[in-house]
Amino acid sequence: MIPLEDTYLDILKKASIGHGLGEKKIAEISQLPIAKINDFFNGTYCEFTLKVIAQILNLDFPSLKNHAVDAFHLPKIHLDGLHTYQSSFTYRPNETLFVNHYLIEDESSKTAYLFDTGTDATETLEYLKNKSLTLSAIFITHQHKDHIWALNQFTDQHPYAQIHAAQPSIDSDYSFNLIESEKSVRYGSFQIEAYKTPGHTEDGMSFKITGLAHTVMCVGDALFAHSQGGIYSRKDYQKALTINRSSILSQADDTILAPGHGPLTTVAHEKQNNPFYASNKS
Numbered sequence: 570m571i572p573l574e575d576t577y578l579d580i581l582k583k584a585s586i587g588h589g590l591g592e593k594k595i596a597e598i599s600q601l602p603i604a605k606i607n608d609f610f611n612g613t614y615c616e617f618t619l620k621v622i623a624q625i626l627n628l629d630f631p632s633l634k635n636h637a638v639d640a641f642h643l644p645k646i647h648l649d650g651l652h653t654y655q656s657s658f659t660y661r662p663n664e665t666l667f668v669n670h671y672l673i674e675d676e677s678s679k680t681a682y683l684f685d686t687g688t689d690a691t692e693t694l695e696y697l698k699n700k701s702l703t704l705s706a707i708f709i710t711h712q713h714k715d716h717i718w719a720l721n722q723f724t725d726q727h728p729y730a731q732i733h734a735a736q737p738s739i740d741s742d743y744s745f746n747l748i749e750s751e752k753s754v755r756y757g758s759f760q761i762e763a764y765k766t767p768g769h770t771e772d773g774m775s776f777k778i779t780g781l782a783h784t785v786m787c788v789g790d791a792l793f794a795h796s797q798g799g800i801y802s803r804k805d806y807q808k809a810l811t812i813n814r815s816s817i818l819s820q821a822d823d824t825i826l827a828p829g830h831g832p833l834t835t836v837a838h839e840k841q842n843n844p845f846y847a848s849n850k851s
Contacts, residue, residue, distance in 0.1 A: 570643065571655065571669075574831035575796035577619070577637035578610065580844055583799050584626040587806030598625050629847035636795050641842055643794060646825055646833040650674045650781045652696065653833065656687035658715045668715040671787055671827050673778055674702060678757045683707045683723060683730070684776060684787040685829065688715055690722035703727065705756055709734035709745070710789025711770040716829060735765065736772040748774070764816040766791035768809025769798030775817060777824075784820065787827045792817055794826075794834035795843050810845065818846055 575583070585595065592610055596603040599621045609618045619637060623630040635641045652672040660666040670687040674680075681702040683693070686709075697704055704727035709717060712734070720743065724730065732738075733754070734745040748754070750765035759780035767773040769790040778785045790798030792813055800806040817826065822837035841847055 570645075571653070571667075571832040573636075573643075573795055574793045574828075577633060578612065580628070580633065580636065580796050581610070581622060581626065583796070584628055584845070587800050587803065588626055589803045590625070595622060595625060623844070628844040629849055630844075631849040632795070632842045632847040633844040635842065636844065641795075643832055644835050644838050646835070648781055648783055648785070648825060650676070651785055651825070651827070652693075653827070654687060654693050656689040656719070658688045658718070666715075667830065669827070669829055669831075670716075670719075671785075672696070673759065673781070673785070674700070675757045675759065675780075679703060680705045680757055682756060682759065682761070682778075684827070685710055685716040685789065686719040686723055688718040690719040690726075694722065694726055697727075704730045706730055706754075706761075707732045708748075708761065708774075708776050708787065710775065710787060710791075710829060711773045712736070712739050713770060713790070716789065733763075734772065735763075735774040750774075766809070766812055766816055768800045768805050768812065777820065784824045785827055786817060786820060786824055788817055788829070790829045792826060792839065792843070793828045793831045794839070796831070797843075797845055798829070814846060 592606050596606040609615055620630050623633050654670050655667045657665050657667050668687050670685040673682045679702055681704050707730050732745045733748045738745045748763045750763055753760055753762040759778055762777045764775045766775045773791050775786055775788040775791055800809055818836055818840055820836050824836045826834045
């Protein structure tokens with residue numbers, strides 16, 4: 570299984586940035602020594618400190634604690650017709666990260682639909698070729714490089730695939746079909762509905778796919794299993810929390826969420842285990 574994208578400290582740091590609070594300010598609000606706060610953010614775990622900071626950052630403490638001590642079980646998800654691919658990219662000189670892209674397959678019509686491209690299309694293109702599948706459409710959740718880097722590889726092999734996104738392409742070589750929020754398009758057996766989910770980026774878009782045995786929602790970096798993408802404005806952070814609740818976590822509990830990073834999850838699992846959104850009793 571693909572591991573979680575974020576540690577509990579990553580979650581806390583994202584929430585701190587979203588609230589505009591540095592370690593010094595957290596120490597002032599908590600009335601804990603700054604040295605203790607610094608040590609905690611540097612990896613010295615303390616349950617009491619975690620609880621205090623979670624309250625300040627409006628994070629759900631029980632789910633955050635379970636994340637910190639690995640006391641959770643991710644859902645085991647397999648869905649015929651949904652394929653997950655990972656590719657790597659250099660985040661910092663000595664740090665390599667991974668990004669997901671997804672293929673939805675319609676075996677009856679020998680067509681497929683791509684959600685983001687990742688940084689390397691080799692494995693996905695090989696699958697399309699071996700299965701004699703035509704790539705009919707590409708859906709872009711947002712235009713960060715790791716999510717669109719391999720677009721040219723796909724379009725070179727499947728030049729007639731329509732490309733859908735929330736905003737015009739940042740690359741003048743491409744013309745995107747702009748898709749409006751809560752508008753849907755039909756491709757073969759599938760209905761694909763778009764939802765604006767900005768915050769991590771202004772052009773953030775999630776795509777809800779119906780037509781498989783379970784509904785799938787490709788959410789880009791709007792939401793991860795137990796976390797979400799980084800947001801650097803307090804206004805955008807609060808807006809994203811509201812939009813993610815109303816657009817993503819309002820879907821049926823068994824909806825499969827396919828994030829840009831980390832493992833597949835479900836709406837039900839995130840409502841119980843994502844510290845940004847859960848509301849368990851302490």
